[in-house]
Amino acid sequence: MQKVLIINAHQKYPGFAEGNLTQSLIDGAERFFTQNGFSVTHTVIENGYDIDEEAQKILDADHIFFQYPVYWMSVPWIAKKYFDEVLTSNQGKLYAGDGRSREDASKKYGSGGLLQGRDYMLSLTYNCPKSEFSNPEGFFEGLSLDQANFSVHKIFQFCGAKQLQSHAVFDVYKGDMDLQSELDALERTLRNNFL
Helix, strand or coil, X not given: CCEEEEEECCCCECCCECCHHHHHHHHHHHHHHXXXXXXXXXXXXXXXXXXXXXXXXXXXXXXXXXXXXXXXXXXXXXXXXXXXXXXXXXXXXXXXXXXXXXCCCCXXXXXXXXXXXXXXXXXXXXXXXXXXXXXXXCXXXXXXXXXXXXXXXXXXXXXXCEECCCEEECCCCCCCCCHHHXXXXXXXXXXXXXX
């Protein structure tokens, strides 16, 4: 049975970012995974975690579903703290240094990841409209969604995990979101990635 670790990286701001959309997306992902025979474990970063247990959860997973709201063009700070604590404390388990070797110059920086054979999917929520991406006139100056989240991709890739198609919900504060339509779109991405 394939194992999925769902990481909820939402950080709550009362009255502004309660986490309801994040939870709806996670619930939709969990429904998809369980209905398709995957075993699911969870981490809710905001609820706290044991650093070594988290490393083991990552090692036990075949797939990682990483859900987060984009705050100030990046992950919430608790997600960055999670990466810093879990990854730094588990060198030798999740990655073997940066991959370079004094004895073998062909070994490149970033090639020391020990999570080969595993993959990850980013699922994000944004206040900005979709039109800001892959648009030379847009706020992100022509960057695609994945390019705008380059540093998060590189965290997983440094550990050896393979990137799957990312998913995002845009314009989350606009007020006219059709949640079922967004859940259907998420399911299409999940089917493309995992079936």
